[in-house]
Amino acid sequence: MTAPYRIATTLLLAAAGLTLAPANAQTAGIHRTDLVQHDLSAPDREGIQVRVDFEPGAIAPKHSHPGEEIAHVLQGTLEYQLGDQVPATLKAGDSLFIPAGTPHSARNVGTGKASELATYVVKKGLPLVVPAK
Template sequence: MKKHKNILASLLFTGVIGLGLAAIPNGVQAQQPGLKRVDLQRHDLSAPGWEAIQVRVDFGPGVVAPRHRHPGEEIIYVLRGSIEYQVEGKPPVTLKTGDVLFVPAGAIHSAKNVGRDEASELATYIVEKGKPLVEPVK
């Protein structure tokens, strides 16, 4: 029965799979190999219609989060490793443990673990409620 529930949950959330992300009840999301997203918290903001979402993203060596955008701002804090970010219209930047990056709403961007070991970031999103968190871009 549990297996059927997991399959059903995966099918219900195929609308957000663009980056390989499908919600699973425990907050861990299924995605492309070597990329793991764990939802940490989600809260309504005092501004009606907006919410804050925090996610830990773990990248295996050489793993890329392909081009995408969000319906609001993303604030990134690198927890460990070296991650190269490419924000459209700006030169690539490589951040290391303790570095931060601000990605404006709607900005197309990608990220790649350029180190030899696993890398992790804490991503905080300030987004409109009800919109998909991630929109893949070709």
């Protein structure tokens, strides 16, 4: 990721109340760590993988992505709300596919810390997180 792109993305996410790594710019109770970002063989696509740690009761407000997301719960219990669907509760070892552009939120509904591994296949050059209206 180029420095100007990283700065612009970080500023946009911070303004939206969401974060992409650096660890010092965080939504209350949520800590994101970038793990991998790499161009894919598909034109104009990149893969991004992050670890997201949720303190008890923390929520990632409703948002969407310019591509698909696969969320895998590493520990704890997270509730995902996708669009108007019934909320899905996932525990450690469970995974969830989130279609491109689908507004969704996630919150820690357990008593301890919860963590997810989020993998994105997204369009290059667009903000990773788009706040839902």
